[in-house]
Amino acid sequence: MAVVFQKPQALLDVPFTYCPGCTHGIIHRLVAETIDELGIEGHTVGVAPVGCSVMNYNFFACDMVQAPHGRAPAVATGLKRAIPENIVFTYQGDGDLAAIGTAETVHAAVRGENITVVFVNNAIYGMTGGQMAPTSLPNQVTQTTPYGRDTSYSGHPIRVCEMLATLEGTALAQRVSVDNVKNVQNAKKAIKKAFTYQIEKRGFSIVEVLSTCPTNWGLDAQESLQWLRDNMIPYYPLGVYKDVGGTTK
Amino acid sequence: MAKAIIDETKCKGCGLCVAACPRKILVLSPDKINSKGYRPAQVVDQSKCTGCASCAIMCPDVAITVER
Amino acid sequence: MAKVLMKGNEALAEAAIMAGCRHFFGYPITPQTELAAYMAKKMPKIGGVYLQAESEIAAINMVLGASAAGKRAMTSSSSPGISLKSEGISYIAGSDLPAVIVNVQRGGPGLGGIQPSQADYWQATRATGHGDFHLMVYAPSTVQEMTDLVALAFDNADKYRMPVMILSDGMLGQMMEPVELKTANATDCPIEKPWAACGHRNSRPHNVINSLYLTPQALEELVKKRYEKYEVIKKEEQMADEYLTDDADIILVAYGASSRICRTAVNTARKEGIKAGLIRPITLWPYPAKYIEKHIAHAKAFLCVEMSMGQMVDDVRLCVNGRKPVAFYGRTGGIIPAPDEVLNEIRKLTGGVK
Numbered sequence A: 001m002a003v004v005f006q007k008p009q010a011l012l013d014v015p016f017t018y019c020p021g022c023t024h025g026i027i028h029r030l031v032a033e034t035i036d037e038l039g040i041e042g043h044t045v046g047v048a049p050v051g052c053s054v055m056n057y058n059f060f061a062c063d064m065v066q067a068p069h070g071r072a073p074a075v076a077t078g079l080k081r082a083i084p085e086n087i088v089f090t091y092q093g094d095g096d097l098a099a100i101g102t103a104e105t106v107h108a109a110v111r112g113e114n115i116t117v118v119f120v121n122n123a124i125y126g127m128t129g130g131q132m133a134p135t136s137l138p139n140q141v142t143q144t145t146p147y148g149r150d151t152s153y154s155g156h157p158i159r160v161c162e163m164l165a166t167l168e169g170t171a172l173a174q175r176v177s178v179d180n181v182k183n184v185q186n187a188k189k190a191i192k193k194a195f196t197y198q199i200e201k202r203g204f205s206i207v208e209v210l211s212t213c214p215t216n217w218g219l220d221a222q223e224s225l226q227w228l229r230d231n232m233i234p235y236y237p238l239g240v241y242k243d244v245g246g247t248t249k
Numbered sequence B: 001m002a003k004a005i006i007d008e009t010k011c012k013g014c015g016l017c018v019a020a021c022p023r024k025i026l027v028l029s030p031d032k033i034n035s036k037g038y039r040p041a042q043v044v045d046q047s048k049c050t051g052c053a054s055c056a057i058m059c060p061d062v063a064i065t066v067e068r
Numbered sequence C: 001m002a003k004v005l006m007k008g009n010e011a012l013a014e015a016a017i018m019a020g021c022r023h024f025f026g027y028p029i030t031p032q033t034e035l036a037a038y039m040a041k042k043m044p045k046i047g048g049v050y051l052q053a054e055s056e057i058a059a060i061n062m063v064l065g066a067s068a069a070g071k072r073a074m075t076s077s078s079s080p081g082i083s084l085k086s087e088g089i090s091y092i093a094g095s096d097l098p099a100v101i102v103n104v105q106r107g108g109p110g111l112g113g114i115q116p117s118q119a120d121y122w123q124a125t126r127a128t129g130h131g132d133f134h135l136m137v138y139a140p141s142t143v144q145e146m147t148d149l150v151a152l153a154f155d156n157a158d159k160y161r162m163p164v165m166i167l168s169d170g171m172l173g174q175m176m177e178p179v180e181l182k183t184a185n186a187t188d189c190p191i192e193k194p195w196a197a198c199g200h201r202n203s204r205p206h207n208v209i210n211s212l213y214l215t216p217q218a219l220e221e222l223v224k225k226r227y228e229k230y231e232v233i234k235k236e237e238q239m240a241d242e243y244l245t246d247d248a249d250i251i252l253v254a255y256g257a258s259s260r261i262c263r264t265a266v267n268t269a270r271k272e273g274i275k276a277g278l279i280r281p282i283t284l285w286p287y288p289a290k291y292i293e294k295h296i297a298h299a300k301a302f303l304c305v306e307m308s309m310g311q312m313v314d315d316v317r318l319c320v321n322g323r324k325p326v327a328f329y330g331r332t333g334g335i336i337p338a339p340d341e342v343l344n345e346i347r348k349l350t351g352g353v354k
């Protein structure tokens, strides 16, 4: 018998600190599988955000730098410019990337910074206990929108891939989901493509992964996947928003 | 003959593997509680496993190894 | 090397390059623009990086990234921009990363003005960001010293693994003086950095650059260790220049641009028969307390002169600790005190102490 599925090498043997059923773990694994398959762990540096995944420096086996809230793309820029022969990725949540770090995100894309951004969108601030995120949906109830997000008062959710797709420097902007086996496999392909584009020096690549937060959504793991399908995917359609094309499939 | 091996110490009992398995051979343990305080997933009928790895693909805690 | 005539900001930039800095991240602000412009011109020619960031916040975080990768990295700004960088500086300190930050001070608060000022002393020595930490702060007073201190700043940043600031001002930045540049470092990373996050190449466990410690005990222990290092720095790194202090009754204390005015005032006072002298702190943190201590016995009074409403005077008073009177004279808002004004203050003190 052969092992057909096991923990990737690029993940350290440390239990995740995420809540039961939180799909951060799946996304971590996909990044690690990508690193394994491309054989790049030894020359990859990851940048951890502030948010639920702040401690992902404990999970990834490559070198890691923890960035101030929202500044991961700027930190990654400094790293990539300093050691361009290395692969540099950021792993960021929606508050980190699309609220406090919007400028850093947009301008890294504007510069065509040759880095890969893994953007985990679960429409809520998880670590601080479930406040409205820039990507929280209209009418979504959160700790800070207790009557539902009123878009006329709190603004509209931001569609990051669509926005970044308008920028010259963006090589790949793709939205995926991890709500079922097929979508997880597609997400993996997208993440691998994003890393490959960096290896091929194509510029800024971002994969937005729709993800769950069972704890702060107040649902169980399975219900959360259903909520994602019913509510997030219609507002954040999956697909490729920009792809400069490449040798990789 | 395929095999899904669940590392009960890593399992958080979220049940995503249970729902993902097309052969419906996984359950959350009715009686066991692991060291983290969760009811770990278990394979009830290993002989029916096809080794498709659907469970492992959906497991957020990388608790499942699949052999085929 | 022969002396060349250079503008302060440009001389500092050249000296940084000679010290091995190949990574400069900036954002335009007056009056430090020449520094960034010089880097933009020079870096591409020597295989270095000059990058104009989208903000001061991004610039300091790019410094964090390049420094985490093990490179000598630098950013420069002026007062309002340093406020924006303070978040990043705190993270750099909390991650034990070296970095050199230049503040070419201008008047504040808020947008303030664009004329020279020394009103960021507190910010530099007390509160450049949140948390328990220090950065080393060097205060040059000549163009030559701008170049010498930037080399020392890079060396000490690496040696102590902490951020170091060059606290300059608009006057020094803009002024032209002859300078002699030291020989260039052969490499852009003169010391080994086994801690750097530059890819483990499958030959060591992964390196993590981080400032998060969720258990209070671990954080306290780490901060305390850092403070032990600060004690070493306080002992080893104090720097000051003394002028006619040996027999002085009135000892002026001033740094940077205002120390130049004070020197003139001391000379005039001496001509009038007043025994005045000058202590010019070169390190603002660690504060050169030992230089002041030496003179407490014979000095009749201290006079602290600043281009601010009085910030460094706190440190002078801490050193003197009530043993002698400490007076203050300052101009602010971008105004440089005139030598006559300072002389007047000296005269007042002599009148008072006789």
Ligand code: SF4
Binding pocket: B002, B003, B004, B020, B021, B022, B023, B024, B025, B026, B043, B048, B049, B050, B051, B052, B053, B054, B055, B056, B066
């Ligand atoms: S490998 Fe496939 S068939 Fe076997 S337990 Fe997992 S999901 Fe079920």
Ligand code: SF4
Binding pocket: A021, B006, B010, B011, B012, B013, B014, B015, B016, B017, B018, B040, B041, B055, B058, B059, B060, B061, B062, B063, B064
């Ligand atoms: S998906 Fe993983 S963590 Fe969740 S119940 Fe199954 S084995 Fe346990």
